[in-house]
Amino acid sequence: MAQITASMVKELREKTDAPMMECKKALTEADGDMAHAEELLRVKLGSKASKAASRVTAEGLVGVYIADDGKLGALVEVNCETDFVAKNQDFIGFVNAVARLVAEHNPADVAVLGSLAMGEGTVETTRAALVGKIGENMAVRRFQRFETADTLNSYVHGGRIGALVDYAGNDETGKDLAMQIAAAKPKALDASGVDPALIATERSVAEQKAAESGKPAEIVTKMIEGSVQKFLKEVTLLSQPFIKDDKHSVAQMLKERGARVNRYALFVVGEGVEKKSEDFAAEVAAAASGS
Secondary structure, X not given: OOOOOHHHHHHHHHHHOOOHHHHHHHHHHOOOXXXXXXXXXXXXXXXXXXXXXXXXXXXXXXXXXXXXXXXXEEEEEEEEOOHHHHOOHHHHHHHHHHHHHHHHXXXXXXXXXXOOEEOOEEHHHHHHHHHHHHOOOEEEEEEEEEEOOOEEEEEEEOOOEEEEEEEEOOHHHHHHHHXXXXXXXXXXXXXXXXXXXXXXXXXXXXXXXXXXXXXXXXHHHHHHHHHHHHHXXXXXXXXXXXXXXEEEEHHHHHHHHOOEEEEXXXXXXXXXXXXXXXXXXXHHHHHHHOO
């Protein structure tokens, strides 16, 4: 039997918003397996256990660059320690310059990006100089670059949520799509692009909930499939209700406008970052050094 520590309970509490005692019970039942414990809480408490999906553990900015012809663009995330620095004009300028370099030079990864020329040195030396000037650590976390025969559009909300979309259609449609992506945060364009592991988790939760209903087997099967299909509708861009007219799906909107989506990128600042300690400065320093 795994030892359930206070820090484990605290971590699960932060992920799920579930009561402390429920978190402890779930961890005990899961023998310390955090993912399993979270799944148990979702079965028991429903949507309360998934509230933490939108929480972030890092500060910073999402930056975007699109060339004048709309054919080339990039989305980047640069982390820093505090939201105060994320509003610093030098930091903002650095983020925007990095986005342009990614689009124009197509680096293979963050390490290669760091070696590209910037100012009187490189991206890395510029970053280091900025750290010295501001007194807070920072690091380029990730980027996505698109080059298309169609056109690109983007939307950045509050500097923390950014979407870049490759599509065929007019400018209004591009802006609508980018805002839809930023607001509804789809996980894939359609069901074929959803991570099978996510679908398996949803099916597992649905199976456990349905089993507790006491209904006949054929009803249980329909309940499970209905839950999975509802999940897929919520997390796939084309199936989501269009934010400007929720009586129509995004796919229906595109059909009416004679438009289409090829692909998209979505970054939420800090999404997926797992803090192993409360020392975020050390975490960003480690990311910056490539360790």
